[in-house]
Amino acid sequence: MNGTIAKAACIGGGVIGAGWVARLILHGVDVDVHDPSPDAERVVAEVLANARRSMPRLLDASLPVPGRLRFAASIADAVAGAGLVQESVPERLELKRAVLTAIDAAAPVDAIIGSSTSGLLPSDLQQGMAHPERLVVAHPYNPVYLLPLVELVGGQATTPDSLTRAQAIYTALGMKPVTIRREIEAFVGDRLLEALWREALWLVHDGIASVTEIDDVIRYSFGLRWAQMGLFQTYRIAGGEAGMRHFLHQFGPALKWPWTRLMDVPDLDEALVARIADQSDEQAAGLSVRELERIRDDNLVAIMRALAAQQGGRGWGAGELLRQQEAAMRSDTQAEPLRLLSGTVPTEWIDYNGHMTEHRYLEVFGNTTDALLAQIGVDAGYVASGRSYYTVETHIMHLGEARQGAPYDTTTQILHADDKRLHVFHQIRNSDTGAILASAEQMLLHVDARAQKAVAAAPDLIARVAALAQAHAHMPRPPAMGRHVGQRPG
Template structure:
């Protein structure tokens, strides 16, 4: 599912939206009067092109076409999705919507990245209020999946369902907020934590670094995979959530927090926070901090993928739609992907064990191609690798696009042999080869046996086709 998206406002958030659409195969049209917009979005795209593909085991779709336009009317013409990310001023947003709706398709979704305004406020002076919804993302938009989709009674169910389908197709998680409220859901939690942090700094209790350490070494990791209530349910032990509430509920009456009070952000407090933040992270540029953030997010979300949990489950579901349909070749393009950051080691290149992982993935793809797929394995049959010989010819680094080309060099009876070449897409250099010998196995007896006739026929046909290569 790909189409044309218009991005109105090309800052950090607008650039992130542009990257998310573009890297999922959409054509993207950008309007931003800032003369630096092309450069700024280009830098966001550089980060996104490096980061997003690392989440997946298959290549993302070919990029769509990116274009910049001098007027909003030109940018939105024919667009199915319009994402507004202009500054947080209500009158400005309303004026933008009036211009958009003069020129955009009446069936297009107009989503606002606003973190604070309710959709009813945005719809207030609109020609077609039913088109406008809040689609509030989280930075970086090209990696973090949560989108708060906030709607009103004016939005028809067809538009809402279509918006959900589009966002899901981009690998995003649309959290449908059916009852609007200022700042939606997630930012209200962030505001509460932010207020308490300001008091802790103002009162000299903690520094910016100590507060960040309390989050990233403790509850931040738990929240990343369990959220708030599931975390506390576990804390209640075998008795569950009711026991937790009974045990810890009384502390809500204690004066632990100052959430109903806001410290005055005086020049002195603002400078104190800025000085502490400079001491904490000032040795790194913003681009370096972004790359550090992206690398950490990729590694954490890939770990959650292995457990099929939270954001990891979402990536697995999105990836299922990215699985390529193989062609007989020769050769068979059995794998095509980006090297993720967690596949590299202390030498700064891909660890040798990951070459085996990639060639194993290539063999799995060939097994599926010949009919030895999940259903075949569930029925009690599979291929086991009996021997493999890998030659390491050149380094591979995080972010590089690689492709595996495979030949079936032997396919008779219970025997299946494949020869794989891993190549760098940019220049075609062969980075490694693998000669892999597999035996067909009955999973109940755990002994070798002949494949079922339809699988054997496919293997024999590929071996004959690839023989001349």
């Protein structure tokens, strides 16, 4: 069972729901969204934009053709034809029951219904459903489009087959499903986080540390360890050559010391809420939520890419999962051009003829090149070192007309690559019709800006470019390749 689905429905378009939308669309799944909030389309668009920015830099393989996004007026309209329905409405039991009952009544009989609840029992959610056997809790972590873990929890009525099918679906989306053996409130991840959160609240309440200082303690120490080994393996190493048994004997007695406030919770009165909120505002230093999300995404991409580079290319932790996902993507798309950008033609791109104006084609091709460079590893750090690829030659052919609101995507074929040169062929297509709107052949040189000369790229960069060039070597050469201005057709 490969878990591949063609269409999904997302009921609820808040932070988590929008994250599901982004992961599904960028893995080639069409998504219908239903959310009555007037802000839903804006929130989904903003989260999807962040995902389009970060995911191509995360994966060292081309993403599939993006799925289609549609907003539906009703639950029944949204779930029609869906292989997966992901519910992400607010954490209120009666609301979730009502929504899940409506989903169950309208969804195809073979659809898996996943709830994003972070703590409600699936057995409680199943009450009132005609087909409760297909409901599973599928609890993700924010941002859903980058963090791969999803906790799967079955209720009393959930069948083993539904859990198996759900595991296959989420695996096909590049996730790491962990099936919880028995349903408990808050599952596993949130129980562990809740323990840390309770202690952190007491530390702020008692004036021991500020929110920034507590976050610094986490992110400059054990947070880095947890990113790649987790808790138990970290403590196994702490036990030295004698391992976990020695660690437990040495530090186990400390568990009986009366210092913890774990079973007690400070009263979240207005004074404590104000203190935490004020310190959090100061910590944010004026950055908006979307700006903080982009910083978070950049950091997560860098950490996971670093983990993917470990162990002789096998990867470690979340990096190993990336390697596996990349291998699967390459096996599916190795004979296809890279699909790097997609969007719709905005009003400001339209000229007096009612079509996309000339210089915007160059802008889209330039953005496509930037997306290609980001995918092969030319990130901000690489550019800051004074090295990058520079476009030295471009030939554009205008082949079709793009009107306001027209959906488009771009593809890239690597024609040739060596240690200094990168020869590419881009196309802009109408996503609906498949018609080619324009093509661009470009030559790029890898340059050391400080030395002001072409130099060989970094070895890992050369290896990634060479792998792409090899994958594209057996593709047909574009007919427009090598043309010059004024050349006759044929």
